[in-house]
Amino acid sequence: MxxxxxxxxxxxxxxxxxxxxxxxxxxxxxxxxxxxxxxxxxxxxxxxxxxSARPPLIVWSPDGDTPPKVEHKSHGSAHRAAHQLAAKHPGRTFYIMERSGRPVTGKEGQANG
Structure with missing residues (x-):
C-alpha cells in the first residue's frame, strides 16, 4: 500500500x-x-x-577591486562564474558565498566601526 x-x-x-x-x-x-x-x-x-526560496549566491574575491555585482540563483552558475573569473585573473582567490541576513549599511556622515 x-x-x-x-x-x-x-x-x-x-x-x-x-x-x-x-x-x-x-x-x-x-x-x-x-x-x-x-x-x-x-x-x-x-x-x-x-x-527559489534559497538566498542568492555571489562570487567574491578578497583580492578584488570591486564588490560582487551578479547574484546567482544556483550553485552551479556561481561555480562556473568563479572558474571563469579565476581563469581571467590568475593568482586571485574566489569564493562562492550565500547571502545570510539583511544588508547592513552605515548612515551618511556616520563612521563605521
Whole structure:
C-alpha cells in the first residue's frame, strides 16, 4: 500500500484533533499541526517556487577591486562564474558565498566601526 501526501496530512490532522481541548497546548498536537501545515505547503507550491526560496549566491574575491555585482540563483552558475573569473585573473582567490541576513549599511556622515 502506497501512502500519499494527502494520507500523511489527514493522519497528522486527525491525530492532532484527537487531543481535543488540549490541542493548542499539547506539544505533540502542536507538532502534528505544524507537520500537516508544512506538508500542505510543500505539496501545493510549485517546485520552482520552493527552490527559489534559497538566498542568492555571489562570487567574491578578497583580492578584488570591486564588490560582487551578479547574484546567482544556483550553485552551479556561481561555480562556473568563479572558474571563469579565476581563469581571467590568475593568482586571485574566489569564493562562492550565500547571502545570510539583511544588508547592513552605515548612515551618511556616520563612521563605521
Amino acid at each position: 502506497k501512502i500519499t501526501d494527502a494520507d500523511l496530512i489527514r493522519h497528522c490532522t486527525e491525530r492532532a484533533a484527537s487531543y481535543g481541548t488540549l490541542r493548542a497546548s499539547a506539544p505533540s498536537a502542536i507538532a502534528l499541526d505544524a507537520a500537516a501545515a508544512r506538508l500542505i505547503e510543500l505539496t501545493t507550491k510549485p517546485a520552482k517556487e520552493q527552490r
